[in-house]
Amino acid sequence: MHVAAVYGAVVLSPWRDLHTYTLALCVASWQLASFGITLGYHRLWSHKAYTARLPLRTALAFMGSLGFQGSIKWWVVRHRLHHRFTDDPVHDPYSAQLGLFWSHCGWIYYKRAYPRMKMIDKGDLESDPVVRFQHRHYIPIALTAGLLLPAVAARQWGDALGGFVWGGLVARLLIWHCTFMINSLAHYIGDQPYSEENSSRGTLFIALCTSGEGNHNFHHAFPHDYRNGPARGDWDPSAWVLHLLHALTNQIPYLHRITDTDYLKAKAGMLSLEASRLHERIPKENVARSESELPVWGAGEVRERARASGEHAGQGGKQLLLLIDGFIVDATPYADSHPGGRGILTEWSISATGKRIKDSTRAFDGLVNKHSKGAKETMRVYRVARYEE
Ligand SMILES: [Zn+2]
Ligand SMILES: [Zn+2]
Known part of the structure; x- marks a missing residue:
């Protein structure tokens, strides 16, 4: 995929001569996949942060297939393992303890057996007809949606090859590496405003690349919350979309968010930890005696x-x-x-x-x-x- 995308973008459909519509198609194909993964694969199916009616679930399953990251079922069980055993080198499929490359995409190349996979509940996935259908027909759906459809769409303006290269191959690389960054970089760089019990961190840069999933520290502290960025100023368009769909349509009957008390407790806990660390750095002779x-x-x-x-x-x-x-x-x-x-x-x-x-x-x-x-x-x-x- 990488070789084909680079060859395509340099030789077959050079980026210098790129049609504006083809560029827009590339961004759209990438962003549809991005929202499919965050709203569907991640917040809905992995964490049950909300409930969705059939039309929305169908749309999200289709969009998520554009991510080329395996079926919902394949993705969700591994992600549940990641949350249950975060950072464990054996039981977390993309443990950050095994290095940046491993957590980014190295883990995909090894078909490891996960001894604790049987502990992961799959009942909700198996009872969802959308998940079952997508799992059964994943490869034809993904190839058609992710590679063929962009070429067909770009034929409308006479650039089928450009559509295949940019709307297909390049957009697939973009969604891959943006999603992978959450497993790799979001466990290496950034702040920990809510918890330090694992390596998860939060950064605006990753949030911008992933439709709002960059505030990974909050997500690991409260994975059941429909938001990843709860604070004012956090970039989390996925949460905004969910909020709007919940308020304006009947597609989301239930949306879960933690209480303000839980939020304040987590934040206050980390701030007082930080305060005690700062106090420890003050030389004893400069501290007033009681x-x-x-x-x-x-x-x-x-x-x-x-x-x-x-x-x-x-x-x-x-x-x-x-x-x-x-x-x-x-x-x-x-x-x-x-x-x-x-x-x-x-x-x-x-x-x-x-x-x-x-x-x-x-x-x-x-x-x-x-x-x-x-x-x-x-x-x-x-x-x-x-x-x-
Ligand atoms: Zn994580
Ligand atoms: Zn998660």
């Missing part, structure tokens, strides 16, 4: 410390201790980095001899400067004690 870790100082002790000189003292032999929010903050090591300057810290610091312990809380919280959240966090790092009068 209240219980700090000693308690009374006025006497605070004055004693404020009087300290020698190696613990700041410039001019003065220790810059401040009382903020009921905590003693030792600003001595920070004084030279303080954006407001050392002078203001000195002015508000606790005197060793004063009658009362000077409280700088109001000054810190807006009287002298309304400190930012970041500045407040920095201040907390320098807390050395709780203050009790």
